[in-house]
Amino acid sequence: MDVLVLVGRIxxxxxxxxxxxxxxxxxxxxxxxxxxxxxPQALAPAAVFGTGLLIVAGAxxxxxxxxxxxxxxxxxxxxxxxxxIMHGPWGVEDPQQRMMEQTQFLKDLALAGAALMVLVxxxxxxxxxxxxLTDPLFDLx
Numbered sequence: 711m712d713v714l715v716l717v718g719r720i721x722x723x724x725x726x727x728x729x730x731x732x733x734x735x736x737x738x739x740x741x742x743x744x745x746x747x748x749x750p751q752a753l754a755p756a757a758v759f760g761t762g763l764l765i766v767a768g769a770x771x772x773x774x775x776x777x778x779x780x781x782x783x784x785x786x787x788x789x790x791x792x793x794x795i796m797h798g799p800w801g802v803e804d805p806q807q808r809m810m811e812q813t814q815f816l817k818d819l820a821l822a823g824a825a826l827m828v829l830v831x832x833x834x835x836x837x838x839x840x841x842x843l844t845d846p847l848f849d850l851x
Contacts, residue, residue, distance in 0.1 A: 711840075712839070712840030712841045713841070715831070715839065715840070715841070716841045719772055719773055719775070719778070719828075720773060722772060722824065722828065723769040723770070723772050723773035724769075725769075725821075726765045726766070726768060726769035726772075726785060727766060727769045727770070727773075729765060730762045730763075730764075730765040730766035730769060731762070731766065732762075733758050733759065733761055733762025733765070733766075734759065734762040734763070734766070737755055737758045737759050737762070738755065740758045741754035741755040741757075741758045742754070744757055744758055744796070747795060747796050748795065749795065761788055761792070764784050764787065764788050765784070765785060765788050767781065767784055768781040768782065768783075768784030768785040768788065768825075769781070769785070771784070772785070772828060774842075774843050775832075775839070775841060775842025775843050775844065776842070776843045776844050777844055777846065777847045778828065778832040778839075778842060778846060779828075779829045779832035779833045779846040779847055779848045779850075780846075780847045780848070782825045782826070782828040782829035782832065783825075783829055785821070785822070785825040785828075786822050786825045786826055786829070789818045789819070789821050789822035789825065790818070790819070790822050792818055793814075793815050793818035793819050793822070794815075796814075797811050797812075797814035797815040797818060798811065798815060799811040799812040799815055829848075830850060832846040832848075833846045833848040833849060833850030833851075834850045834851055836849065836851060
């Protein structure tokens with residue numbers, strides 16, 4: 711069972727690691743898109759870089775099992791505002807673009823739900839989860 715949970719953590723974290731490294735290496739391009747979605751131009755680069763750090767940290771924590779529950783919470787803190795601010799379909803007039811944003815919005819919310827389940831898994835199983843480097847930070851038992 712421990713191996714299956716580890717494989718799930720690897721698959722889950724891979725998306726966030728790739729996205730986070732994109733935030734960190736393509737900050738300028740992503741900041742332009744961020745500003746186009748209503749984030750003030752002056753704040754956009756810092757927002758992109760900061761969220762990149764947040765999701766890389768969260769993904770590594772889940773992957774390695776270093777306070778994986780806190781890492782999952784980091785991902786939720788990233789995903790929910792991102793869904794609303796960056797991918798809210800309301801106000802998008804082009805039907806095709808609105809559909810794309812709605813898909814991204816729902817994907818982010820689904821991933822936030824999965825991250826909450828990961829948080830609960832770490833907190834509930836505690837040190838019995840196995841193949842982790844630390845015990846969870848939160849005791850949900």
